[in-house]
Structures are given as C-alpha cells and as structure tokens.
Amino acid sequence: MTKGTETRTRIMDIAEAAVLAKGFDATSIDEIVAAAEITKGGFFYHFPDKNALARALIERYIETENKLFDDLWARARELNEDPLHAALIGLKLLAEMLEDMPNGHPGCIIASAAYQDRLFDAEVREMNRRAVLGWRTRFRPIFDEIAAIYQPREDVDLDALSDFVNTVVEGGLVMGKALSQPHMICGQIMLLRSYIRLLFEPRLQ
Missing domain, CATH: 1.10.10.60 (Homeodomain-like)
Known part of the structure; x- marks a missing residue:
C-alpha cells in the first residue's frame, strides 16, 4: 500500500x-x-469536497456489505442446498455475527447519508438510493427461488419482502442505538427469520 x-x-x-x-x-x-x-x-x-468523501464512504460500505453477505450466503448454501433452509441459516449466521460484536454494529453509512440527504448533491443521493435498492436486488432472487418450491401461505409482494429485510436490519440498528441495547438487532433478525419460515414452510398435515 x-x-x-x-x-x-x-x-x-x-x-x-x-x-x-x-x-x-x-x-x-x-x-x-x-x-x-x-x-x-x-x-x-x-x-x-464533502460530497466526494461521502461517495467514497458509500462505495466502500457497499463493497464491505456485499462481501459480508456473499460470504454468509455462500456458507449457508454449503450447509443446506435447499433455498428456504439456506435463507434461514443465512439469517441465523447474520444474527450470530452481530451478536459476536462486543459493542454491537457501529451503524450504517447509507442510513446516515439518507437521514441528511439535504447535505449532498444529486450524485450522492442517487448512489445512496441504489445502495438501498441493492438489498432488494440481493434478496429478491433468493425469495423467487424459495417461492418456486414453497407456495407462500398468503399473498406476498416479494419486492416488499426483500425490502423488509433491509427495514428490519436498519430499524434494529436504530432501535438498538436509541435504547442503548446494541444487540437487540439480533432478536429482530431472528423474528424476521421466524416470519419467513412461517410464510413459506409447508403446514404439517
């Protein structure tokens, strides 16, 4: 270097x-x-200027986040090739990873930029928008693959479900910071995991 x-x-x-x-x-x-x-x-x-700094921070955050999720989901698929069970394993691995952080997750650059988007130019705001939509881009194929095998128990918009993953994670970070309970996000992720299981797992006859 x-x-x-x-x-x-x-x-x-x-x-x-x-x-x-x-x-x-x-x-x-x-x-x-x-x-x-x-x-x-x-x-x-x-x-x-500060816009250039924000762009660099967002780009780096996206790269780090993508690698993290790539590694977690690759590990999950190694443990179980079934798409539903791999997704459930992936969410559990995510919760465990966050639980192992002594002081909790430090927070999200994407969310920080979104909260104060008036500070930035159109390029930074558009970059941030794409970063948020990146969660949908990542999780929609996962839910498509699950839905192709497991009929959801109720009608569900898979784009909204993909966005819901981001909502739970980002919301968990905010709640944890507000309540000084940095690990509460882990429980939120496990509740999301339970919902996905209930949504797709076949009922026992």
Whole structure:
C-alpha cells in the first residue's frame, strides 16, 4: 500500500467513525484533518469536497456489505442446498455475527447519508438510493427461488419482502442505538427469520 493510499484510507476510517457517531452534518473537515494529522491541502488532494468523501464512504460500505453477505450466503448454501433452509441459516449466521460484536454494529453509512440527504448533491443521493435498492436486488432472487418450491401461505409482494429485510436490519440498528441495547438487532433478525419460515414452510398435515 502506497503512502497516498494509506493516507486516503486513514481519512476515510476517521471520517466513517465520526459520521457513525454523530452524522455527516456534525462531522467537520477540520476535525478529520486534525485527527489524521494532515494539512487541509492533503485532505482536498484526496477529496475535493464533502460530497466526494461521502461517495467514497458509500462505495466502500457497499463493497464491505456485499462481501459480508456473499460470504454468509455462500456458507449457508454449503450447509443446506435447499433455498428456504439456506435463507434461514443465512439469517441465523447474520444474527450470530452481530451478536459476536462486543459493542454491537457501529451503524450504517447509507442510513446516515439518507437521514441528511439535504447535505449532498444529486450524485450522492442517487448512489445512496441504489445502495438501498441493492438489498432488494440481493434478496429478491433468493425469495423467487424459495417461492418456486414453497407456495407462500398468503399473498406476498416479494419486492416488499426483500425490502423488509433491509427495514428490519436498519430499524434494529436504530432501535438498538436509541435504547442503548446494541444487540437487540439480533432478536429482530431472528423474528424476521421466524416470519419467513412461517410464510413459506409447508403446514404439517
């Protein structure tokens, strides 16, 4: 890793921690510069403005999140090839991973940007919109595969169900932070898992 890459990464690490702690609006370039021990010129060399920083943070967050879910679902499919049971295993693995974080999940850059979208240009807002829809893009094929084998017990919009996964995870993070119960998200994910099981698993005769 070059010195320039190291500096860019350090800036992003410092900025991400500050944004997750208090939001984009309350995070100043001056405090990032001071924490990174660089000049303002050094900051602007890597990020011309706050929009550029936000784009970089969102891109990195998406890459990290995609890798996490790719790994979890690949592991789940190794454990069970059936799409329903693999999805249930994947959600349990996600809950267990979050439970193992001593201080809970630090938060979501995507959500932080969405809460304060007035700060950003159209490109950042569109990037954030695509990131949110990325959950639907990921989970809709999973639910399509399940529904092709298991008839849902009630009519369900699979796009809405895919969005529901994101709603539960993001909502769990917000609730956990508001109540100072960082691991409550794990229970929310397990409730979602129970709902999906009840929705698709055949009734016993």
